[in-house]
Amino acid sequence: xxxxxxxxxxxLASQVSAQNYPSKLVKLVxxxxxxxxxxxxxxLTGQQLQEELKQPFVVxxxxxxxxxxxxxxxxxxxxxxxxxxxxxxxxxxxxxxxFKKLSYDPVKDFSPVARIGTTSFMLMLKSDSPIRTFRDLLxxxxxxxxxxxxxxxxxxxxxxxAMLKSMGKLDVVExxxxxxxxxxxxxxxxxxxxTFVDLGNALxxxxxxxxxGLAVTSATRTPLAPDVPAVAEELxxxxxxxxxxxxxxxxxxxxxxxxxxxxxxxxxxxxxxxxKFALIGTDVAPMNPEQLAKxxxxxxxHWAKLVKLAGIQPE
Numbered sequence: 001x002x003x004x005x006x007x008x009x010x011x012l013a014s015q016v017s018a019q020n021y022p023s024k025l026v027k028l029v030x031x032x033x034x035x036x037x038x039x040x041x042x043x044l045t046g047q048q049l050q051e052e053l054k055q056p057f058v059v060x061x062x063x064x065x066x067x068x069x070x071x072x073x074x075x076x077x078x079x080x081x082x083x084x085x086x087x088x089x090x091x092x093x094x095x096x097x098x099f100k101k102l103s104y105d106p107v108k109d110f111s112p113v114a115r116i117g118t119t120s121f122m123l124m125l126k127s128d129s130p131i132r133t134f135r136d137l138l139x140x141x142x143x144x145x146x147x148x149x150x151x152x153x154x155x156x157x158x159x160x161x162a163m164l165k166s167m168g169k170l171d172v173v174e175x176x177x178x179x180x181x182x183x184x185x186x187x188x189x190x191x192x193x194x195t196f197v198d199l200g201n202a203l204x205x206x207x208x209x210x211x212x213g214l215a216v217t218s219a220t221r222t223p224l225a226p227d228v229p230a231v232a233e234e235l236x237x238x239x240x241x242x243x244x245x246x247x248x249x250x251x252x253x254x255x256x257x258x259x260x261x262x263x264x265x266x267x268x269x270x271x272x273x274x275x276k277f278a279l280i281g282t283d284v285a286p287m288n289p290e291q292l293a294k295x296x297x298x299x300x301x302h303w304a305k306l307v308k309l310a311g312i313q314p315e
Contacts, residue, residue: 006293020257022055027083029060029066030076032154033089033179037119037198041244042086045116049260049269058099059086059303063178067091067154067289074118075109081260085110089242093299094155097307100314107296111257112244114264115287115295119278120218120241121160122202122228126187126193127212134215134234137194145171148193151183152176155303156242157196160217162310167235199224199281200243219242224281240306243299244282245292262291 028046032038039061046057062070071091079082085091122136132220141148152158152171157180165172177183183195188210189232196217197205203224205211215231217240229281231238246264248257253278257263267273268284287295303307 007212009206017257018253021256021259022053024250025058026053027058028057028059028080028086029070030086031062031070031085031088031250032182035065035181035201036063036153036179037200037281038086038088038244040200041116041277041282042097044195044273044276044280045246045264045267046084048053049275051262053259054103060309066095066158066269068095068099068255069104070103071095071109072103074247075104077130077249079111079249079253081248081252081256083249084113084260085247086191087153087245087247088156089299089303090155092245092247092296093305094159094307096300097304098155098158098312098314106300109292111252112246112249112289112296113248113257114240114261114289115243115245115285115292116264116268117282118198118241119161119282120216120222121156121196121198121224122206122212122213122217123160123194123207123231124184124187124197124202124211126190127210129212131214134229134231137214138170138234141172141232146173149173149175149191151186151192153178153180153183154198154242155200156217156240157308159303159310159312160196162312163238163240163306164235166309166311167238175265184211184250197305200279201281205279224278229312243285245287245296257289264277 008219028042030042042059050057067090074085120287150161186192187195213228219239220230265286268286274284
């Protein structure tokens with residue numbers, strides 16, 4: 001009887017909690033540094049949820065270990081909707097193949113809320129470099145084996161680089177970073193020869209004039225940078241797309257997950273929000289919880305193929 005009453009009290013308390021949600025600040029944990037594409041998507045998404053749900057949604061950056069640090073933290077958080085993960089294909093799909101062991105399960109430890117959008121990467125180097133085209137870069141790298149260097153700060157940028165080396169038959173030194181903004185800094189400083197930059201930051205860097213883009217990782221040219229060729233124009237079959245999604249810890253009440261999902265999907269359908277996402281290089285591509293759950297399962301298999309194609313050995 002006592003056990004039944006305890007269980008009943010727990011269920012009723014959960015229902016009340018879900019009905020009152022949110023009643024305080026909500027934390028959006030981001031697995032990459034401030035200024036990264038994920039950070040920009042999180043801030044725009046958080047702003048929309050804050051307007052809709054009338055409570056603060058605050059971004060907290062926890063970079064490191066290809067997003068695994070942030071993912072593990074949210075996986076262990078209370079499933080009450082007050083700690084969420086604004087994640088990408090890196091922690092939720094690619095890390096399964098990039099690491100021998102993870103401190104979290106990207107499927108079992110999370111409740112999918114909504115997919116928000118997709119993006120690609122742009123290969124960039126200093127604008128004053130004598131290398132003018134992607135074909136020039138391939139020729140330069142092949143003529144100087146082991147002399148050029150490139151950094152990566154996410155699974156997307158890591159696999160983009162590894163696929164370039166594999167498919168282009170290049171010998172380039174790889175340098176890992178906590179995030180893509182740091183690779184940009186070192187390309188500007190001359191420490192790195194080139195890097196792959198998420199499209200939003202790439203467009204801003206190109207506009208600033210200090211970096212120039214030579215190629216994009218999408219299968220074809222993007223309307224956001226129509227003059228920049230696709231890598232696939234030189235290396236047939238090359239393609240890499242990244243994505244952003246909102247996740248909650250496993251066990252979060254369905255009412256809370258549905259409330260967050262409905263408001264996220266409602267926000268990203270607004271034309272002005274679609275335009276804002278375009279400015280940060282992201283194509284709105286919404287999915288509800290059920291669709292996202294199936295998509296993540298398929299993406300784990302997809303990234304396993306990409307990692308194998310790139311010749312990356314798990315750490």
